[in-house]
Amino acid sequence: xxxxxxxxxxxxxxxxxxxxxxxxxxxxxxxxxxxxxxxxxxxxxxxxxxxxxxxxxxxxxxxxxxxxxxxxxxxxxxxxxxxxxxxxxxx
Amino acid sequence: xxxxxxxxxxxxxxxxxxxxxxxxxxxxxxxxxxxxxxxxxxxxxxxxxxxxxxxxxxxxxxxxxxxxxxxxxxxxxxxxxxxxxxxxxxxxxxxxxxxxxxxxxxxxxxxxxxxxxxxxxxxxxxxxxxxxxxxxxxxxxxxxxxxxxxxxxxxxxxxxxxxxxxxxxxxxxxxxxxxxxxxxxxxxxxxxxxxxxxxxxxxxxxxxxxxxxxxxxxxxxxxxxxxxxxxxxxxxxxxxxxxxxxxxxxxxxxxxxxxxxxxxxxxxxxxxxxxxxxxxxxxxxxxxxxxxxxxxxxxxxxxxxxxxxxxxxxxxxxxxxxxxxxxxxxxxxxxxxxxxxxxxxxxxxxxxxxxxxxxxxxxxxxxxxxxxxxxxxxxxxxxxxxxxxxxxxxxxxxxxxxxxxxxxxxxxxxxxx
Numbered sequence: 128x129x130x131x132x133x134x135x136x137x138x139x140x141x142x143x144x145x146x147x148x149x150x151x152x153x154x155x156x157x158x159x160x161x162x163x164x165x166x167x168x169x170x171x172x173x174x175x176x177x178x179x180x181x182x183x184x185x186x187x188x189x190x191x192x193x194x195x196x197x198x199x200x201x202x203x204x205x206x207x208x209x210x211x212x213x214x215x216x217x218x
Numbered sequence: 219x220x221x222x223x224x225x226x227x228x229x230x231x232x233x234x235x236x237x238x239x240x241x242x243x244x245x246x247x248x249x250x251x252x253x254x255x256x257x258x259x260x261x262x263x264x265x266x267x268x269x270x271x272x273x274x275x276x277x278x279x280x281x282x283x284x285x286x287x288x289x290x291x292x293x294x295x296x297x298x299x300x301x302x303x304x305x306x307x308x309x310x311x312x313x314x315x316x317x318x319x320x321x322x323x324x325x326x327x328x329x330x331x332x333x334x335x336x337x338x339x340x341x342x343x344x345x346x347x348x349x350x351x352x353x354x355x356x357x358x359x360x361x362x363x364x365x366x367x368x369x370x371x372x373x374x375x376x377x378x379x380x381x382x383x384x385x386x387x388x389x390x391x392x393x394x395x396x397x398x399x400x401x402x403x404x405x406x407x408x409x410x411x412x413x414x415x416x417x418x419x420x421x422x423x424x425x426x427x428x429x430x431x432x433x434x435x436x437x438x439x440x441x442x443x444x445x446x447x448x449x450x451x452x453x454x455x456x457x458x459x460x461x462x463x464x465x466x467x468x469x470x471x472x473x474x475x476x477x478x479x480x481x482x483x484x485x486x487x488x489x490x491x492x493x494x495x496x497x498x499x500x501x502x503x504x505x506x507x508x509x510x511x512x513x514x515x516x517x518x519x520x521x522x523x524x525x526x527x528x529x530x531x532x533x534x535x536x537x538x539x540x541x542x543x544x545x546x547x548x549x550x551x552x553x554x555x556x557x558x559x560x561x562x563x564x565x566x567x568x569x570x571x572x573x574x575x576x577x578x579x580x581x582x583x584x585x586x587x588x589x590x591x592x593x594x595x596x597x598x599x600x601x602x603x604x605x606x607x608x609x610x611x612x613x614x615x616x617x618x619x620x621x622x623x624x625x626x627x628x629x630x631x632x633x634x635x
């Protein structure tokens with residue numbers, strides 16, 4: 128359990144949020160051109176990093192808005208929170 | 219040859235105050251080169267090494283483990299064993315394991331305390347009822363024992379369940395697999411370790427893998443905290459850390475690693491003599507031989523390697539347990555812990571070759587790998603030894619995420635995933 132600083136509502140309990148998986152996976156621009164391997168890559172393959180991970184979250188029991196988070200998955204420490212469309216504030 | 223464990227060896231050792239038992243396995247330093255190296259000394263990894271030595275006549279095998287054997291998910295699960303899966307491929311895989319479980323204590327000369335006390339899955343809504351009936355029929359067609367029970371029969375089989383129609387999610391029925399049950403999880407790792415050690419497998423503990431050396435499309439060895447080990451075949455059985463190892467080799471996997479929690483109560487006298495699972499409300503419970511209630515909670519929905527989970531997950535599970543078993547309302551919980559489980563998009567495992575020659579993965583068991591331990595080891599050993607999958611694990615290849623031929627057990631099995 129940890130606290131998440133929603134960029135719209137402020138600090139709330141993690142149980143109010145829904146994790147949305149890895150962030151910055153870009154939907155293929157021309158889906159009809161994609162090979163099966165590229166589809167598998169887009170749909171299923173994930174970095175699943177132990178360490179600093181960029182991910183999407185939704186404040187599902189609050190403002191219901193999506194946002195991005197940088198989190199260390201080895202100890203659940205949140206490094207940064209930023210809105211959709213913004214550049215990640217840390218590398 | 220190791221001394222056989224028996225009533226006679228027990229009596230003999232009693233005369234020396236049990237101080238002269240020989241070590242169940244050695245603690246060797248790694249050699250420079252092995253024919254096969256298994257990464258991960260949990261139940262699945264040790265079973266793989268055991269069957270490589272026993273059935274495929276391989277001699278020069280090592281198991282490397284970053285901590286101590288059986289200290290990961292093998293020692294953290296809720297020890298439930300069953301094979302009542304919906305799809306043919308899963309039924310084949312898990313029933314293969316269940317059949318090995320039935321003779322495992324004798325085969326290993328190690329009491330894994332396999333107890334076929336039955337596993338009951340409850341239905342709480344109309345869709346559950348339909349799904350479970352469908353699964354019962356599918357199981358029977360695959361030669362797996364399964365019966366459907368109505369509410370009265372559920373109550374008769376496990377009298378402490380609250381079957382009142384007035385609860386929030388009333389019990390509308392359930393399925394029962396009588397051959398299913400539990401086993402002692404530590405004993406499984408120790409038994410396989412002892413058996414593998416006897417056949418010359420080096421079990422190297424406190425040896426963390428730091429890198430995988432590749433030569434073009436093939437593997438050449440592993441970098442570890444105990445130095446470089448040369449090998450042409452690597453079997454990765456690293457559970458929650460599978461993606462970490464895959465990243466070292468430059469391989470992409472469709473896994474997400476998440477915390478899964480379990481908890482046990484204070485020990486009490488025998489009160490529940492079976493395993494009851496309820497997917498809809500996510501509560502499952504059994505009782506260990508020590509008398510503790512063993513309760514499995516759910517996974518968190520975020521990726522984490524912290525071996526901790528969120529409190530609200532435990533709270534949700536205990537709410538459901540209290541509704542279903544009012545008799546437990548004054549039980550105190552003794553311990554709670556988390557393990558990191560690697561979950562595939564289709565909730566089925568991967569036991570497969572990869573695009574890299576000599577690199578094999580056995581992963582993606584998600585929340586339900588313990589039950590498959592012997593079968594998983596047997597089939598993975600076959601895959602490594604022959605460089606070809608066995609027919610029982612052919613469907614569980616890595617390429618299914620490209621071909622689309624998924625084994626979708628997520629919703630289908632109506633079980634806790």
